[in-house]
Amino acid sequence: MWILLFTACSQEEVKQSPSESNRIRISATLPQDAATRTALPFEDGHQLRCILEVWSQDKTPALVYRSEQLGYGADGQELLIFETELESASYDCLIWADYVEANAPTEEISVNDKVKYIHYADKYYDTKDLKKIAVKDPSLLFYNNACDAFCGKTTFFKEAEFASNVTATLQRPFCKVVFMEKDEANFSIGKSMNITLKMPTEYNVSTEKPLNQTEVNHSREFATDEPDTNTERIVSTAYIFASAGEELALETISMNFVNRNNQQYTQQIPAGIPVVRNKRILARGYLMGKKIFGPEDAQIEVTVSDSWNTPDQNNEANGNVVKRPHVGDYLYKDGSYSKDYIADTDNPVIGVIFKVGMGKGDKTEDYGEIFRxxxxxxxxxxxxDTDGVAGGGVRLQSTDKKSILPLEEVSRLTVDEDGTGYTGYSNTQALLKSHSEEGSEGKGQYGALTQFTNNKYVLEAPEGSSGWYCPCAGQMRDLQHHYYNPETKTDGIVKKALQNLIDEGVEKVTLMNTLYNGSEWEYHTVSFLSTGHEWHVNFSDSKYGIVEDPAKDTAKGNPYIKRWMRPILTF
Structure with missing residues (x-):
């Protein structure tokens, strides 16, 4: 059920002397959530402008009075008060309030011999006719709180021999649709976006109806510090005129995103997002990556909010900005991270972040007490890589056992039939346990993994992290997503971060390897089919990605075959 708020007004008549009997006092009040200047979406260089029009209620209505004023009342809630003289009759009162430039130029406009007023230059809306408010540049209604506006309509009867006081509470003539990204990793590497949708570009304050449905396009660049400052992960907002007493809906919306890996995604958001006057519509989804509109993620989550200014669920407490990791950040020995490389011999860089947030299918309980x-x-x-130099490689399993991991060993693991699992840590630990267990089929077989015990690996892991381990297929997929784009042949943010360390002269740093002695090699994972075949990952340009169907070829999926291994850790 939608709760629609209608304009409230009151009228008082006070008997006056004949010289004052024609005077009327009209005042407008902002909605409660906009009751102070700090609550209003106010921006430097702007000021609030309020317009009043009074129309006769004849068969052919005529404009009998218009005035424009700037600013607020003394309490910050009531707008400036209009006073004029009117003959005894019934009238329609139309009010519009919006933002203009702080030093907006003025001009005197004469409608007729009786109606003259000072007009402040419009910025976002053409307001010379409140029955046909027109958006000047529709693209400015996106991601711009300065285009906020308020309006109201009321009728009153001017009594003879009485002075009248009329008050009206204004409302916004539109809803604000807020598009929000669910995936923190995709948002953290956003570069630019474009949105195309159909929306009305005119509004009639008298009928309280939007007009002139138009296709509108808007583009914006993401600021470099946006992952820190835009904690709600808002990709765009749109002020859309809405009808009083009637719920409308948006048609299909097209969005296009380019990330800092120069990857491009186009999303089609299905029609049906509601447009409800004076409401904020929060539309959350996987907008900036591949997850949206597949069988599992076809729904955009839509919330209708009564509050215009209340922070959403992803805002940090008390409005404080908390420094969070982002894909491509550098991780240091003490567990800190930074966007730009910081050379410090006492706190050396140890890794590059390739995934933020918990991976799909990962479980904190798999790490024991670490993330309790x-x-x-x-x-x-x-x-x-584990050998510290380009070349060489390691065997995950020391002995060739019919080109597979023995099924007894497979039973210790979380199997991964589609190569998407996120079980690198738990499977590494399970194989290490088998390696040291007397009577186990895997006794002494996984020496390549023993360097990950007791923090033996040459790169010291931060306290409170998982420590280093061999990744699984799902983790390698996420890494590859941010490492390289084989379609456009462009380097991703993780590869660029590694290359920067090489350019800075940081010792031993290598990119992901592709060739050994002229042959294409893959990387090990600890992801296995139930048949015992290992999922491998290729970083060469021609075969970039997970090696498919590892059970079809004895050379594929065999953990005994020597391949590279690149450790990861969870923090």
Missing amino acids: DKEIQGYALALF
Whole structure:
């Protein structure tokens, strides 16, 4: 059920002397959530302008009075008061309030011999006719709180021999649709976006109806510090004229995103997002990546909010901005991270963050006590392979056992039939346990993993992290998403971060390897089919991605075959 708020007004008559009997006093009040200047979406360089029009109620209505004023009343809630003289009759009162430039130029406009007024230059709306408010540039209604506006309509009867006081509470003539990204990783590398939708570009204050449905396009660039300052992950907002007493809906919306890996995504948001006057519509979804509109993610979550200014669920407490990790950040020995590389011999860089937030299917309980009382912030890639140099590689399993991992060993693991699992840590630990267990089929077989015990790996992991381990297929998929784009042949943010460390002269840092002695090699994972075949990952340009169907070829999926291994950790 939609609760629609209608303009409230009151009229008082006070008997006056004949010289004052024609005087009327009209005042407008802002809605309660906009009762102070700090609550209003106010921007530097703007000031609030209020317009009053009074129309006769004849068969052919005529404009009998118009005035424009700037600013607020003394209490910050009541707008400036209009006073004029009117003959005894019935009238329609139309009010509009919007933002103009702080030093807006003025001009005197004469409608007729009786109606003359000073007009302040419009910025966002053409207001010379309140029965046909027209948007000057529709693209300015996106991601711009200075285009906020208020309006109201009321009728009154001017009694003879009485002075009248009329008050009206204004409302917004539109809703504000807020598009929000669910995935923190995709948002953290956003570069630019474009949105195309159909929306009305005119509004009649008298009928309280929007007019002139028009296709509108808007583009914007994401600020470099936006992942820190835009904690709600708002990709765009749109002020859309709405009809009083009637719920409308948007048609299909097209969005196009480009990220800092130069990858491009086009999303079609289905028709049906509601447009309700004086409401804020929060539309959340996987907008900036591949997850949206597949079988599992076809729905956009829509919330209709009565409050215009209350922070949404992702805002930090008390409005404080909390520094969070982002894909491409550098991770240091003490667990801190930074966007730009900081050289410090006492606190050296140890990795590059490739995923933020908990991975799909990962579980804090799989890490024992490590993440019992804290959240998983993300995952980081080590600066080099396990041997520390380009070349060589390792065997995940020391002995060739019919080209597979023995089924007894498979039973210890979380199997991964589609190569999307997020079980690198738990499977690494399970294989290490088998390696040291007397009588186990895997006794002494997984020496390549033993360097991840007791923080033996040459790169010291931060206290409170998982420590280093061999990644699984799902983690490698996320890494590849931010490492390289084989379609456009452009480097992603993680690869660029590693290359920057190489350029800075940080020792031993290597990119992900592709060739060994002229042959294409893959990387190990600890993800296995139930048949015992290992999922491998290729970083070469021609075969970039997870090696599909590892059970079809004895050379594919065999954990005994020597391949590279690049550790990761969870923090």
